[in-house]
Amino acid sequence: MIDLLVKYTIDYIYDRIGIADLDRVYHKYINDHDLTDAEELSTLAAAFSDILNACEGHELYYYILSFLIYSTKSPKLYKQFLRKSIEDSVLTKENRYYLYMYAMELIFLGVVKGDGESRDLLDDLYRVVFDAFNNSIPGKYNFIEKEDRDENLVVVLTSQVLGLMHGPTKTMLDRSMVIKKCLDKDVFIINTAEMTRLSGEMQVFNAKQGSYLEEYNEIEKMDYLDYSFDFLQCPDNMPSVPVIEQVLDVISEYKPYCIVCIGGSSIVNDICSKIIPTVSIATVPSAHTQTYGQFQALGKKVDDEDIRWAEKNGLSKDHFIESVFTSSFKPQLHTYKRKDLQLPENGFIVILVGGRLDDEIDDECLNLLLRLMNQGIYCAFMGVFKKYSVMKEKNDVFKKYGIDLGFQEDALAVVECCDVYLNPKRVGGGTSVAEALYKGLPVVTLDYGDGGLGAGEDFYADDYNDMYEKIIQYSNNKELYDSMSKKAKERANVLTDSEG
Secondary structure: HHHHHHHHHHHHOOOOOOOHHHOOOOHHHHOOOOOHHHHHHHHHHHHHHHHHHOOOOOEEEEEEEHHHHHHOOOOOHHHHHHHHHHOOOOOHHHHHHHHHHEEEEEEEHHHHHHOHHHHHHHHHHHHHHHHHHHHOOOOOOOOOHHOEEEEEEEEEOOOOOOOOOOOHHHHHHHHHHHHHHHHHHHHEEOOOOOOOOOOOHHHHHHHHOOOOHHHHHHEEEEOOEEEEEEEEEEOOOOOOOHHHHHHHHHHHHOOOEEEEEOOOOHHHHHHHOOOEEEEEEEEOOOOOOOOOOOOOEEEOOOHHHHHHHHHHHOOOHHHHHHOOOOOOOOOOOOOOHHHHHHOOOOEEEEEEOOHHHHOOOOHHHHHHHHHHHHHOOOEEEEEEEOHHHHHHOOHHHHHHHHEEEEOOOOOOHHOOOOOOOEOOOOOOOOOHHHHHHHHHOOOOEEOOOHHHHOHHHEEOHHHHHHHHHHHHHHHHHHHHHHHHHHHHHHHHHHHHHOOO
């Protein structure tokens, strides 16, 4: 198969096939092969070594390298990708932004595990991108002093607006509502549309393009609950220097008291911080975000790594604000019985929730699920899990005890029909963990990512084997289950207190 991969790659280089054909073969390799076989992966990397070197200075270099990263999960190749993205003189600032966002995506999806060196390289790449955009902005914008700002107005920036089923959008609207309701400030929401990543788009393997809703271009007000906010959406070609200038013109005209940025790294926010103080609230609260603004709110305790990063970037010790990342939920509209969802009436049901379960349920997690199923425990999947049908064909026990719920509009109504929430090792998961706790489900999680941070130490497991033991205990010990269900609801009260 490796020889076939090489052949198709060469055929593409010589224009004998198109990118869709090459992409199909690459995906087939990943789906059909054991990507834990060290000898296989070593052979794969060696087979592409000469081709990769020959493609330097060409976009195909990044496509092949990103495929190898997906296949081998090699931290070494990931760092090579980052270094090349920093050093390659052919790349535009828009290209580098696109590659930066893709590199962040690889970490978020768990394709590779970051370490101190890769985090530094990510920081360095973001610095190069930010400096390139910042240096392209005319020098006519000056910092607006406190006494000249409108103390009754706050601008809220976000990089994507998709509606209430989208966690970051819901988070943005929750924060906007609290600013209006509790602080009595007017709120002006600007969608910077930086998540679309169409500006500088390049061919990389298995990239996820951000969604963009054109209908929001037509509205000037965004309503949420009993509140209404002024609203502006940037075009989908962000980041774009002319559009960033237009945002700066708006900010300069309105002179808000401060800017609150919801989400991760934002070129627009960091440039705006040159004229108005900004505070970033990352939607991945378990780690700091890359920002050069004045402040950021962390959903955790500041640690040595946070301080080292701040010092490296010349930021004040007051840059971090320790906080609790809170959530609110889409209102529950239904009350289901198990039979409504085709769930077993008397079975013990573990639920996994997520939009990226294909990436998050790795071999180690799958082994845990099979062990549970072999003990007669049902495992339900809510969200996007395309590999479910494949798993069902390969494993009889999966066919009997696995349940695909698919995408569900009323998450709370579904979750309350289950017994335990299992959070796989992943960066995200915070909102669905909070929903499970709210419904009194004990959560089983590692001390890792947003899900672990939200659940808190009462629900931590040491590893996947300990996860198995805890779930078995919950299924057999009603007294333990009831006590942890009570703790779950108490933890949910903390995680939903946005006004507090």
